[in-house]
Amino acid sequence: xxxxxxxxxxxxxxxxxxxxxxxxxxxxxxxxxxxxxxxxxxxxxxxxxxxxxxxxxxxxxxxxxxxxxxxxxxxxxxxxxxxxxxxxxxxxxxxxxxxxxxxxxxxxxxxxxxxxxxxxxxxxxxxxxxxxxxxxxxxxxxxxxxxxxxxxxxxxxxxxxxxxxxxxxxxxxxxxxxxxxxxxxxxxxxxxxxxxxxxxxxxxxxxxxxxxxxxxxxxxxxxxxxxxxxxxxxxxxxxxxxxxxxxxxxxxxxxxxxxxxxxxxxxxxxxxxxxxxxxxxxxxxxxxxxxxxxxxxxxxxxxxxxxxxxxxxxxxxxxxxxxxxxxxxxxxxxxxxxxxxxxxxxxxxx
Amino acid sequence: xxxxxxxxxxxxxxxxxxxxxxxxxxxxxxxxxxxxxxxxxxxxxxxxxxxxxxxxxxxxxxxxxxxxxxxxxxxxxxxxxxxxxxxxxxxxxxxxxxxxxxxxxxxxxxxxxxxxxxxxxxxxxxxxxxxxxxxxxxxxxxxxxxxxxxxxxxxxxxxxxxxxxxxxxxxxxxxxxxxxxxxxxxxxxxxxxxxxxxxxxxxxxxxxxxxxxxxxxxxxxxxxxxxxxxxxxxxxxxxxxxxxxxxxxxxxxxxxxxxxxxxxxxxxxxxxxxxxxxxxxxxxxxxxxxxxxxxxxxxxxxxxxxxxxxxxxxxxxxxxxxxxxxxxxxxxxxxxxxxxxxxxxxxxxx
Numbered sequence: 001x002x003x004x005x006x007x008x009x010x011x012x013x014x015x016x017x018x019x020x021x022x023x024x025x026x027x028x029x030x031x032x033x034x035x036x037x038x039x040x041x042x043x044x045x046x047x048x049x050x051x052x053x054x055x056x057x058x059x060x061x062x063x064x065x066x067x068x069x070x071x072x073x074x075x076x077x078x079x080x081x082x083x084x085x086x087x088x089x090x091x092x093x094x095x096x097x098x099x100x101x102x103x104x105x106x107x108x109x110x111x112x113x114x115x116x117x118x119x120x121x122x123x124x125x126x127x128x129x130x131x132x133x134x135x136x137x138x139x140x141x142x143x144x145x146x147x148x149x150x151x152x153x154x155x156x157x158x159x160x161x162x163x164x165x166x167x168x169x170x171x172x173x174x175x176x177x178x179x180x181x182x183x184x185x186x187x188x189x190x191x192x193x194x195x196x197x198x199x200x201x202x203x204x205x206x207x208x209x210x211x212x213x214x215x216x217x218x219x220x221x222x223x224x225x226x227x228x229x230x231x232x233x234x235x236x237x238x239x240x241x242x243x244x245x246x247x248x249x250x251x252x253x254x255x256x257x258x259x260x261x262x263x264x265x266x267x268x269x270x271x272x273x274x275x276x277x278x279x280x281x282x283x284x285x286x287x288x289x290x291x292x293x294x295x296x297x298x299x300x301x302x303x304x305x306x307x308x309x310x311x312x313x314x315x316x317x318x319x320x321x322x323x324x325x326x327x328x329x330x331x332x333x334x335x336x337x338x339x340x341x342x343x344x345x346x347x348x349x350x
Numbered sequence: 351x352x353x354x355x356x357x358x359x360x361x362x363x364x365x366x367x368x369x370x371x372x373x374x375x376x377x378x379x380x381x382x383x384x385x386x387x388x389x390x391x392x393x394x395x396x397x398x399x400x401x402x403x404x405x406x407x408x409x410x411x412x413x414x415x416x417x418x419x420x421x422x423x424x425x426x427x428x429x430x431x432x433x434x435x436x437x438x439x440x441x442x443x444x445x446x447x448x449x450x451x452x453x454x455x456x457x458x459x460x461x462x463x464x465x466x467x468x469x470x471x472x473x474x475x476x477x478x479x480x481x482x483x484x485x486x487x488x489x490x491x492x493x494x495x496x497x498x499x500x501x502x503x504x505x506x507x508x509x510x511x512x513x514x515x516x517x518x519x520x521x522x523x524x525x526x527x528x529x530x531x532x533x534x535x536x537x538x539x540x541x542x543x544x545x546x547x548x549x550x551x552x553x554x555x556x557x558x559x560x561x562x563x564x565x566x567x568x569x570x571x572x573x574x575x576x577x578x579x580x581x582x583x584x585x586x587x588x589x590x591x592x593x594x595x596x597x598x599x600x601x602x603x604x605x606x607x608x609x610x611x612x613x614x615x616x617x618x619x620x621x622x623x624x625x626x627x628x629x630x631x632x633x634x635x636x637x638x639x640x641x642x643x644x645x646x647x648x649x650x651x652x653x654x655x656x657x658x659x660x661x662x663x664x665x666x667x668x669x670x671x672x673x674x675x676x677x678x679x680x681x682x683x684x685x686x687x688x689x690x691x692x693x694x695x696x697x698x699x700x
Binding site for chain 1: 367505526534647655656662668680682686687700
């Protein structure tokens with residue numbers, strides 16, 4: 001593949017680590033990054049080390065990811081005189097960070113939308129803004145909630161008209177593990193069940209993983225996105241303490257289900273997602289495993305299994321796949337293949 | 351995806367089973383099939399049941415797959431008055447089966463070349479013939495040998511000029527397991543080692559799996575394709591007896607290595623392929639496993655693992671992926687993305 005330029009919207013945990021991982025990829029050049037207060041653009045390639053150093057404490061209560069709501073900034077640590085990206089010598093303060101990136105998007109092959117835990121229609125609306133500017137390129141998000149996919153589908157014609165190849169749900173799960181399930185399904189002519197079970201260990205705790213933890217809490221029984229958003233940091237710390245730092249999730253609303261259904265692998269209801277989050281140990285509390293059970297053309301029922309090594313961090317399993325899907329999408333986009341794709345649709349067909 | 355029409359060249363084990371598996375796929379319509387003596391074409395869709403019944407004993411010493419060498423046919427069982435495909439009421443006898451399919455290819459989206467164990471340049475030459483006829487569509491093969499990939503690359507410009515999207519090595523290994531390795535690599539920024547270890551149980555023995563067994567023997571120490579081709583059926587039976595029906599293979603020349611290298615996953619030399627073939631039990635002698643060891647962006651070394659359920663037959667693991675890659679390739683082809691692809695290149699980028 002030729003060299004690919006990309007931008008990151010949001011410089012919380014995911015955005016920052018995507019920039020970091022891209023330094024290990026010869027063919028990926030980060031050229032723009034923004035958060036709610038600043039934007040850095042260098043079409044020759046950002047100085048990632050400088051940007052990361054300047055934004056080191058950039059883990060807001062919302063994942064450091066909110067860029068345009070002008071809301072509470074209590075969780076944003078400051079570095080230098082400016083907060084967040086604006087602290088970088090490469091950046092300018094701005095009130096309109098996304099518009100500023102869109103203004104440069106003619107020279108940007110792909111945009112990673114690293115904005116978790118916002119309103120359901122936030123990412124679809126961001127996509128619309130790129131389409132309104134006739135952006136021709138790739139948009140990738142790492143959303144988790146099933147219901148967002150339909151909102152993107154509703155906008156497919158707009159995205160196609162602009163020349164956008166949108167990959168939704170391209171993190172760890174959905175994303176990496178969705179793709180693994182789609183691949184594992186290749187042995188079968190009928191898939192009975194897909195079970196995704198993840199383990200994440202974050203010894204760094206809530207303090208350094210605010211966005212992720214808050215979004216996961218919204219999946220606990222008795223909570224939803226609204227209640228999780230409304231919790232104070234102290235309330236979240238209390239909740240974590242009550243569970244001795246270990247939160248277990250079952251039947252999560254994760255878009256793996258609809259993403260596998262739209263790829264024709266199985267019905268959404270045959271997909272279950274759950275996992276265990278340990279906020280007091282870096283070691284994973286359980287091994288991340290995808291099992292796919294199905295029937296072969298010759299009538300056997302079997303289970304294929306994909307396991308991630310326990311030493312692979314959540315960050316490694318989000319950002320590698322996000323950039324991997326981004327690269328696959330750029331290939332599609334350059335060939336003129338536009339629209340909304342799930343990770344499983346970038347795999348062999350089922 | 352819209353409905354896809356496809357043809358099968360060769361109606362040995364792989365070709366016949368691909369037709370069988372396609373019956374479970376709503377969006378795949380087989381419209382042509384040929385072997386060395388006959389060709390069946392029905393653009394409205396072949397009657398697969400009739401064709402399979404007519405060619406039931408079609409397991410030649412060379413896999414029933416040779417279609418144009420006019421060579422020995424001692425291994426071809428006969429069904430009806432004609433041998434092979436020609437025994438089907440849907441077929442005509444022919445001396446030029448591949449040319450006959452090419453003549454119909456304007457209405458064929460994809461062609462599965464199910465011709466194992468032939469001269470190294472046979473499949474590349476078949477591809478050239480399709481290109482010479484200005485075929486615009488997909489060609490998929492299930493070749494195993496690393497050296498064939500280069501021969502296809504040498505012809506890439508010709509294939510692109512015609513509008514061909516060629517997927518090489520799209521069976522079980524290379525193919526399914528290559529894709530699994532490419533996906534498993536997504537956790538890492540550097541892959542140290544890919545190990546592919548397969549188990550196949552074929553209680554039906556040599557008699558019903560001539561092409562596969564003969565090709566595998568060519569991978570044993572002291573054998574190569576020429577010596578394996580030169581063996582009589584009795585010599586092969588003797589060799590199998592000497593090993594009590596269980597053949598173990600190490601450091602096989604399987605194209606997984608070059609296919610992963612061309613996808614940028616790792617160096618070819620970091621890939622090892624081996625396995626165990628049991629010709630006296632249907633149960634697998636060992637679990638088919640892909641392990642990918644690498645280093646994450648945050649400096650951890652870990653191993654991701656993909657395991658196939660022991661109840662999944664070799665046939666299921668060849669034909670599902672072959673048709674899966676075929677469908678992925680049709681999507682690329684329709685978007686105008688032509689050239690030579692390995693399975694790993696149809697996965698998320700690395």
